[in-house]
Amino acid sequence: MRLSTFFLPVLKETPAEAQIASHRLMLRAGMIRQEGAGIYAWLPLGHRVLKKIEQIVREEQNRAGAVEMLMPTIQPADLWRESGRYDAYGKEMLRITDRSDREMLYGPTNEEMITEIFRAGAKSYKDLPKMMYHIQWKFRDEVRPRFGVMRGREFLMKDNYSFDIDEEAGRKSYNKMFIAYLRTFERMGLKSIPMRADTGPIGGDLSHEFIVLADTGESAVFCDKRIVELPVPPKDVDFDGDLQTTVDQFTTYYAATDEKHDENEFEDAVEDGNRVSARGIEVGHIFFFGTKYSDAMNAVVATPDGKEVPVQMGSYGVGVSRLVGAIIEAFHDGDGCKWPMAVAPFHVGLINLKVGDAEVDAACEKLYQSLSDAGVDVLYDNTPARGGEKFARMDLIGLPYQIVIGPRGLKDGKAEVKRRSDGEREEIALDQVSDHVAKLVQDALAYN
RNA sequence: CGGGGCGUAGCGCAGCCUGGUAGCGCAUCUGGUUUGGGACCAGAGGGUCGCAAGUUCGAAUCUUGCCGCCCCGACCA
Numbered sequence: 338m339r340l341s342t343f344f345l346p347v348l349k350e351t352p353a354e355a356q357i358a359s360h361r362l363m364l365r366a367g368m369i370r371q372e373g374a375g376i377y378a379w380l381p382l383g384h385r386v387l388k389k390i391e392q393i394v395r396e397e398q399n400r401a402g403a404v405e406m407l408m409p410t411i412q413p414a415d416l417w418r419e420s421g422r423y424d425a426y427g428k429e430m431l432r433i434t435d436r437s438d439r440e441m442l443y444g445p446t447n448e449e450m451i452t453e454i455f456r457a458g459a460k461s462y463k464d465l466p467k468m469m470y471h472i473q474w475k476f477r478d479e480v481r482p483r484f485g486v487m488r489g490r491e492f493l494m495k496d497n498y499s500f501d502i503d504e505e506a507g508r509k510s511y512n513k514m515f516i517a518y519l520r521t522f523e524r525m526g527l528k529s530i531p532m533r534a535d536t537g538p539i540g541g542d543l544s545h546e547f548i549v550l551a552d553t554g555e556s557a558v559f560c561d562k563r564i565v566e567l568p569v570p571p572k573d574v575d576f577d578g579d580l581q582t583t584v585d586q587f588t589t590y591y592a593a594t595d596e597k598h599d600e601n602e603f604e605d606a607v608e609d610g611n612r613v614s615a616r617g618i619e620v621g622h623i624f625f626f627g628t629k630y631s632d633a634m635n636a637v638v639a640t641p642d643g644k645e646v647p648v649q650m651g652s653y654g655v656g657v658s659r660l661v662g663a664i665i666e667a668f669h670d671g672d673g674c675k676w677p678m679a680v681a682p683f684h685v686g687l688i689n690l691k692v693g694d695a696e697v698d699a700a701c702e703k704l705y706q707s708l709s710d711a712g713v714d715v716l717y718d719n720t721p722a723r724g725g726e727k728f729a730r731m732d733l734i735g736l737p738y739q740i741v742i743g744p745r746g747l748k749d750g751k752a753e754v755k756r757r758s759d760g761e762r763e764e765i766a767l768d769q770v771s772d773h774v775a776k777l778v779q780d781a782l783a784y785n
Numbered sequence: 786c787g788g789g790g791c792g793u794a795g796c797g798c799a800g801c802c803u804g805g806u807a808g809c810g811c812a813u814c815u816g817g818u819u820u821g822g823g824a825c826c827a828g829a830g831g832g833u834c835g836c837a838a839g840u841u842c843g844a845a846u847c848u849u850g851c852c853g854c855c856c857c858g859a860c861c862a
Contacts, residue, residue, distance in 0.1 A: 346795090348795095348796060348797095348812090349796080349797095349811065349812075349823065350796055350797050350810095350811065350812090351796090351797085352796070352797085353791090353796090353797070353798095353855080354854070354855055354856090356855090356856080371854090373853090373854090374853085374854065374855090428786095429860095429861080445862095446862085475862080477861080477862080479860085479861070480786065480859090480860065480861085481786095481856095481858095481859095481860085481861095483855085483856085488861085488862090492862070494862065496862090546862095619861095619862070620862085621862085622862060654862055655862085656862050659862070688821095690820085690821060691820075691821095722823090723819090723820055723821095723822090723823080723824070724820065724821045724822065724823095725820090725821080725822040725823050725824080726822085726823045726824095727821095727822085727823090728821080728822045728823080729822065729823045730823080732822090741821075743821055744821090745821060746821085753821090
């Protein structure tokens with residue numbers, strides 16, 4: 338992509354309303370624009386990141402055996418009357434009426450609808466187990482939206498729903514999502530920690546919040562250092578094999594958010610050198626709730642001996658749009674974003690320091706071509722701006738690598754390659770830059 | 786939902802108290818000089834002062850109502 342054709346409205350000054358780093362940087366880097374309280378337009382740069390995150394989530398869901406579908410944003414109120422939540426949900430639900438005065442709502446979640454869909458199409462234990470997910474915009478009319486996309490009213494969420502014949506089978510589905518989530522966040526460069534959350538009507542231990550560690554996270558978290566160091570299952574993990582052992586590894590250690598934290602228990606369970614107090618952001622939540630909706634909505638399946646039982650369900654959410662903010666919170670500095678390769682809007686920024694100079698232009702064009710041919714996503718700054726402005730802008734948008742080509746380096750047949758994460762630069766011979774950088778990109782993407 | 790604050794050019798702000806021709810910096814456009822880390826000179830364009838009503842000869846400024854947004858707290862993917 339040539340910067341001259343891209344739309345990148347960067348801001349030199351910080352908008353007054355942005356309090357935290359990710360919000361500030363997303364506005365400054367031209368990723369989003371606020372259109373109302375907690376409502377954002379995704380500009381081209383932000384949209385690219387959002388789609389990358391969405392795709393990683395999708396791939397890991399598919400690997401775990403979930404199937405993708407798409408439910409509407411607008412739902413009829415009657416569906417929610419069946420579960421009793423139409424009245425219970427309160428003002429967080431955005432209620433609307435259509436031209437015929439039918440009561441509708443902009444979905445804050447989809448348990449009712451998926452239950453209705455499932456009961457219409459599955460009747461027997463032979464139809465189980467099933468996991469279905471979609472990635473769709475939700476709306477919750479939060480009293481106080483804040484922190485940009487981290488706590489918006491409209492947000493993009495992946496929600497998966499599992500259907501099983503009994504609780505034991507339900508636990509297996511739960512474990513699949515548990516592992517899938519560890520892998521999903523790891524691929525984005527994030528260290529996520531499953532923390533025990535409030536349990537449902539079933540009780541037990543089948544609800545976890547996935548917390549990403551970030552210095553500027555919204556809540557304080559406490560955990561055993563050993564949980565942070567546990568290896569995440571590889572991509573060829575057998576989702577139909579034994580997952581319980583792995584899940585147990587993660588759940589035996591102490592890990593709690595501040596509202597569930599018990600200092601005495603923490604000190605008893607974790608020895609001195611292993612106690613971690615940090616800050617975190619909730620990016621996922623998995624939850625087994627049994628027959629809460631299948632009871633209320635009569636979603637039953639026949640067992641092998643011919644009885645009808647309500648189906649056992651769980652739901653599993655990932656805050657896709659929130660992750661954009663969470664990743665920035667985890668990876669930024671005073672100059673801007675520092676995207677992990679897997680979610681970077683472009684892999685590489687190519688800076689032409691003297692647009693109009695025949696030699697520099699030719700070198701840039703050639704490199705732009707060969708990198709693109711090698712499958713590298715390049716943002717080529719071919720604008721007539723000054724060097725300093727280009728450097729600052731490229732640092733702000735935070736592409737993992739920058740290649741700088743100007744008359745000075747060109748005299749020696751060299752280009753400069755800068756790594757955004759730590760600022761390290763090296764001079765590379767011009768005819769080797771393409772291969773060199775393509776390899777750096779490929780190596781960074783090797784984990785998937 | 787309780788408490789506080791702010792709406793003046795694309796962004797950041799001053800002006801309001803004490804009513805009298807709407808300003809500054811950045812950004813944008815033109816010309817020139819510059820050009821390896823957010824340049825300089827000269828000039829130009831851009832504002833129903835959130836909306837409405839009221840007071841007044843006269844309202845960005847005073848009064849009332851409404852709308853929008855932000856912050857702290859309680860709540861939450």
